[in-house]
Amino acid sequence: MTTASLHQTQLQHEENAIETADFYNEATEDYKFWSRDFNMHFGYYSPLRTNPFRRDTMLNEMNRQIFKRLPNATNLCDLGCGMGATIRYGLYNNPNLRITGITxxxxxxxxxxxxxxxxxGHIAIGDYNRTGFxxxxxxxxxxxxxxxxxxxSADSFTEAYRILKPGAKLVVGDAFLKKDYNELCIGGSYCYKGLCNGWSLEKLGNIPALKIMLAEIGFNNITxxxxxxxxxxxxxxxPFAITGFIIKKLLKNQQLKPQSMQNLKGSLFALLSGVQxxxxxxxxxxxxK
Known part of the structure; x- marks a missing residue:
């Protein structure tokens, strides 16, 4: 990558960080409607452990699944921790942990x-691409x-690699493309753009390219x-959460903030993307590492 390309990528990251911060500064309170614990992610359904009609059981099960893959860690970093719901889940279930988050x-x-x-646990304000840790x-x-x-981006995973001790693990739970963006159909491309615009996402990585990138950074035992x-x-x-949220606002005669509307649009496109x-x-x- 040329110096000009690196500079352009850096500027894009910085602009997106500001946009993301603005989005979450205004829209985070809306997530109380999604999760009592402020879990700002999707859930994980495990038969006999979770109830598909009780959202928080699945959201916290996602937390459990992530920590289950970090069995020997005692000093953890949550890169992009939101309100710290995952941190609180981990510390509640294992008081011997220490967890630092960054948002x-x-x-x-x-x-x-x-x-x-x-x-x-503690949450720091900063960029997980340049944590300062x-x-x-x-x-x-x-x-x-x-x-x-x-x-x-490679910046995110490279920074995670840098702050980890040798032999330590990184666990990521997220949505990805299964192919390059240019290979998406018209419907897929439309949903993808709506998802990124709604939730202030720079883009989604694609799984084939991600595997190569992780290995190039130096990660091993990639699963x-x-x-x-x-x-x-x-x-x-x-759709039920969106409908309930809007009805609640209307009943209280409250206007929806622009960031709330953006969040709702992103949620809708997440649903439309999920079926593809x-x-x-x-x-x-x-x-x-």
Missing amino acids: FSDFQATEGNKLLKSYN LSNSFDGALAIESFCHSGH VEDVSFRVAPSVLHV MNNFGYYIITCS
């Missing part, structure tokens, strides 16, 4: 740290539906699990 949003950091007062300082890292805001069907039951909650199994998938990726 673009000062609102999320301020309010999230209030919720973490009785836990061994010491190299080789964490024995585990996770990123649930956060790296998409930077386009699943890619397609969990789309496990995630689907929580995605089906989207040939173009989109939800994956849990585990790799070691």
